[in-house]
Amino acid sequence: MISCENITKVYTNGDVETVVLKSVSFQVKAGEFVAIMGPSGSGKSTLMHILGALDSPTGGTYLLDGKDVSKLTDDQLAEIRRTKIGFVFQSFNLLSRSSVLRNVMLPLVYAGVPHDRREALAASALTAAGMPKDRWHHLSNQLSGGQMQRVAIARSMVNNPSIVLADEPTGNLDSKTGEIVLGTFQKLNQQGGHTIILITHEPYVAEHADRIIQIQDGEIVHDKANSKRRQVNLSV
Template sequence: MRPVIDIRNVHRIFESEAGCAHILHNVSLAVNPGEFVAITGPSGSGKSTLMNILGCLDKPTAGDYYLQGLNVAELDDDELTEVRALSIGFVFQSFNLLPRLTVIENVMLPLAYTNVPRSQREMRAVHALQAVTLPVDHWDHRISELSGGQMQRVAIARALVNDPPIILADEPTGNLDSATGALVMETFHKLQKRGKTIVLITHDPGIAAEADRAVTIRDGRIHDGAYIPHAPRTLRGAVDSLPMISASINPPKGVMA
């Protein structure tokens, strides 16, 4: 089975007037179709940098990233925008919803920049809201009239409106109480049963335990939960001279490293 997400020996180095910050070190991770993976680790560990690379919002300084078999490094900005629109749905801790719009208008928003006719946009938004089981009588409400859990379900519906195969969620339960967070996690489990691949960042070990596999990252290095599906390639460019530090890899049952 070919992974839908396959990063190999990735480094991310940020340069500034203060010097170079080496955020990710030789990171390799594969995620198979339909898998639910949690990425966990302390603040400053590199989780958000890794998620930005997975979401094609940033590119590695060195190493390879294959998304559904496409080499991300070879794509230009327009192609990356198209990949994000069609292949990835984003869910954020802060919801990122527009308060002046209604629920259904927020869900339709990603389709505003496409050639999809308005009638079809509404139909897709309805299907997405049905998928997250938000009651119909809430669809014409303003965002400010919703609870935190309802807002997050709207945000998940918005991520689903283009029917992407991959959902990337950054601390989706971080602003919610335990009971509401449990309802949001139930939504993710239902999406996985529909065949979606889910990668979720969390600080909460209880949330991470609900995933098929938890990947731990500390100091920019993966320590648990990753596996490499192919032989690693030789690194290029700026990190050729850097010492390579191999991650400790614990493959899930039935998967060979």
């Protein structure tokens, strides 16, 4: 599914070179729920951008579904994002004056999915993300934070991507709604079989995943299965 070989990323600002990632290698199999954990400045955001095809690595190879993504043009990267990747952001990034349904259908617009199929796809994504049906026609800025994030999760999955990348998805939420969002990811992973990569700096949040990759100063320092996984029971 995902295969990273010696990924490096160097930012050059004038004569100053900043090495953000030094030789990162790991694999993620289909259906895994992986947390990438590290303090701020560790390079985890840069890694997420590369995994999300928003940015290209300076060196190394990144294979997504067997395809080398590391040396594509901007428009080719956009194509990869459109078909294979779903994003969930810390600050939700919903179109505030649009309805919930419209927000979820947005990726389908760019993917060229026919009109009559969009609503059904959005509806099933919203149901899977646990969004109550009576809110589907609300404007997204009328929702609570937890609901907004669930709309964002539905949006990230509506196109059935290969991986869902969640960047600090609970960062703007209180612990209780954060728990519900993490539970939603667990449910989608366990029941829907979605591959999820969760980026966080909080060990507590990372512990909801099956596997934790710990990153520090641009290097992987730990990469092992999470033996004491925290399972959220959403029905409670």
